[in-house]
Amino acid sequence: MNPTRTIALIDGNNFYVSCERVFNPKLEGVPVVVLSNNDGCVVARSQEVKDLGVKMGVPWYQLEAFARQEGMVALSSNYALYADMSNRMMAILGGFSPSQEVYSIDECFLDLAGVEPMARLDAAQGMRQTVKQQIGIPVCVGIGATKTLAKLANHVAKKRAHFAGVCDFNALPAAALDQLLSEIDVGEVWGVGSRLSAQLRAMGIATVLQLKQAPQRRLRQAFSVVLERIALELNGVSCLSLEELAPDKQQIMTSRSFSRGVDTWPELKEAVIAYASRAAEKLRRQGSLAGSLHVFIRTNPFKDTLPQYAQGITLPLAPPTDDTRQLAGAALQGLQRIYRAGFSYQKAGILLGELIPRHRRQLGLFDDPEAEAKSRRLMQALDSINQRYGSGSLHLLGEGLGKPWGTRQRQRSPRYTTRLDELPIVWAK
Amino acid sequence: MHPLAIAGPAALLPLAMPFPLFLSRVPAGFPSPADDYIEKHIDLNAHLVRHPSATFFLRVQGDSMTGAGIFDKDLLVVDRAVKPSHNAIVIAVVDGELTVKRLVLRDGGGVELHPENANYPVLRLTEHQELNIWGVVTHVVHRV
Numbered sequence: 001m002n003p004t005r006t007i008a009l010i011d012g013n014n015f016y017v018s019c020e021r022v023f024n025p026k027l028e029g030v031p032v033v034v035l036s037n038n039d040g041c042v043v044a045r046s047q048e049v050k051d052l053g054v055k056m057g058v059p060w061y062q063l064e065a066f067a068r069q070e071g072m073v074a075l076s077s078n079y080a081l082y083a084d085m086s087n088r089m090m091a092i093l094g095g096f097s098p099s100q101e102v103y104s105i106d107e108c109f110l111d112l113a114g115v116e117p118m119a120r121l122d123a124a125q126g127m128r129q130t131v132k133q134q135i136g137i138p139v140c141v142g143i144g145a146t147k148t149l150a151k152l153a154n155h156v157a158k159k160r161a162h163f164a165g166v167c168d169f170n171a172l173p174a175a176a177l178d179q180l181l182s183e184i185d186v187g188e189v190w191g192v193g194s195r196l197s198a199q200l201r202a203m204g205i206a207t208v209l210q211l212k213q214a215p216q217r218r219l220r221q222a223f224s225v226v227l228e229r230i231a232l233e234l235n236g237v238s239c240l241s242l243e244e245l246a247p248d249k250q251q252i253m254t255s256r257s258f259s260r261g262v263d264t265w266p267e268l269k270e271a272v273i274a275y276a277s278r279a280a281e282k283l284r285r286q287g288s289l290a291g292s293l294h295v296f297i298r299t300n301p302f303k304d305t306l307p308q309y310a311q312g313i314t315l316p317l318a319p320p321t322d323d324t325r326q327l328a329g330a331a332l333q334g335l336q337r338i339y340r341a342g343f344s345y346q347k348a349g350i351l352l353g354e355l356i357p358r359h360r361r362q363l364g365l366f367d368d369p370e371a372e373a374k375s376r377r378l379m380q381a382l383d384s385i386n387q388r389y390g391s392g393s394l395h396l397l398g399e400g401l402g403k404p405w406g407t408r409q410r411q412r413s414p415r416y417t418t419r420l421d422e423l424p425i426v427w428a429k
Numbered sequence: 430m431h432p433l434a435i436a437g438p439a440a441l442l443p444l445a446m447p448f449p450l451f452l453s454r455v456p457a458g459f460p461s462p463a464d465d466y467i468e469k470h471i472d473l474n475a476h477l478v479r480h481p482s483a484t485f486f487l488r489v490q491g492d493s494m495t496g497a498g499i500f501d502k503d504l505l506v507v508d509r510a511v512k513p514s515h516n517a518i519v520i521a522v523v524d525g526e527l528t529v530k531r532l533v534l535r536d537g538g539g540v541e542l543h544p545e546n547a548n549y550p551v552l553r554l555t556e557h558q559e560l561n562i563w564g565v566v567t568h569v570v571h572r573v
Contacts, residue, residue, distance in 0.1 A: 420486075425490050425527070426520055428528070
């Protein structure tokens with residue numbers, strides 16, 4: 001019989017909005033939305049906006065009039081800020097347990113095995129207070145015997161005010177826990193999407209409790225072993241362990257939609273070279289070399305009155321490389337093969353594949369170690385200059401000067417914590 | 430027994446054959462008497478920042494704190510992990526804005542935010558106003 005595990009899931013409340021509010025306290029109590037790249041759609045909402053009934057993912061152009069009416073503030077996403085605040089949050093929470101898994105930009109799991117049951121509530125409240133004090137971000141804590149239960153407990157902590165931000169399933173008597181689970185829709189379970197929950201409801205499984213109590217073999221037969229595992233997790237049998245180290249990305253993708261249609265070859269070429277450079281930076285940061293490069297372009301599938309074209313091509317990279325010049329060269333070669341004039345392109349991208357760790361590179365027969373070393377030094381210089389003066393300071397001329405097709409970020413707040421020239425202002429008055 | 434067949438003449442090796450040299454210098458020579466005493470460089474960042482996760486840099490605008498050695502355009506090192514105490518220089522949120530003040534806690538329980546410049550008023554918090562401390566200033570970086 002396995003001893004009951006204690007897993008906590010901590011996540012930030014309205015994380016992006018909360019990050020903005022730390023540095024601009026005027027936004028407290030005001031309805032705030034954060035928009036995706038290109039100011040396209042809503043990717044974060046404050047509680048006030050949720051209370052107004054605005055859904056996640058709503059396109060901005062649909063919301064604009066209503067937003068103005070309600071005095072809503074719309075901000076462009078400030079990923080440099082959110083990423084930095086996330087790193088801080090994870091470092092702070094990492095101090096509460098030797099075993100942490102960072103799950104997303106604002107969620108992490110902690111194994112609370114070392115914490116006495118009587119001390120758990122205090123530990124969880126301590127986490128909330130410490131994060132709130134040190135970085136100003138409010139968080140909720142859910143605790144359960146498995147990751148799936150911890151996630152559910154976190155959802156309860158968020159939705160039911162009387163839990164004061166911490167919900168510990170392991171501290172509830174079994175009957176009380178089941179009562180709680182009977183009040184939650186099965187769609188709230190981690191891994192149960194809208195389609196699956198509709199199918200479950202058709203089978204008479206509408207609440208979390210019903211899923212927990214459903215015969216597991218029946219679930220496996222009717223759906224998949226994945227759903228069976230979810231049901232096992234709901235019953236306190238841990239099937240998912242904490243993953244400490246994120247495995248190296250097996251592929252690196254850089255792609256963006258253009259803020260407006262790109263019709264001309266020079267502009268498309270600039271975009272593709274820029275994306276190849278960004279992908280190369282990510283590649284070097286990971287310490288990998290790429291063995292293949294795939295470049296793709298496509299028109300906007302939603303503008304079906306306009307002619308449609310989508311194409312991609314993969315080029316082998318021999319020997320595997322992380323040199324921006326070679327990757328840009330390959331990207332350009334590929335683009336030349338797939339480009340067709342007369343189309344208005346809406347998106348382009350680069351996918352680097354067949355990644356190998358740099359140290360595992362074998363020198364080929366025709367390779368030139370001196371050129372290798374020179375390339376290494378040039379790439380190092382490129383990366384350190386961009387790190388010091390801001391990304392994009394030094395780039396290939398082929399990327400273009402001033403990118404008119406670049407992402408629209410009309411209302412992005414300053415990068416308060418990553419740029420010396422965008423620090424928060426404090427008034428001495 | 431198969432006779433050896435002549436495939437062709439061997440290629441003549443060129444006289445100069447390029448070989449890669451070692452890419453890094455091979456150290457040679459005697460050890461230095463200073464080797465046992467080598468220390469790390471002084472790292473100013475580590476000295477100024479005690480709690481990296483909780484430390485932020487802010488830019489000052491205005492002259493209300495000149496008496497405390499804080500001038501317009503200075504950079505403040507602000508630590509949110511430090512508990513604010515009486516007489517500390519703090520960042521306080523006042524009317525939705527970040528302001529820098531000296532925190533004064535009166536014996537009777539009164540809370541005041543003081544400037545360090547006679548041209549500016551003292552802020553006395555009423556019972557209904559909540560003190561909102563954003564962080565504690567630990568260092569000022571002033572360019573001369």
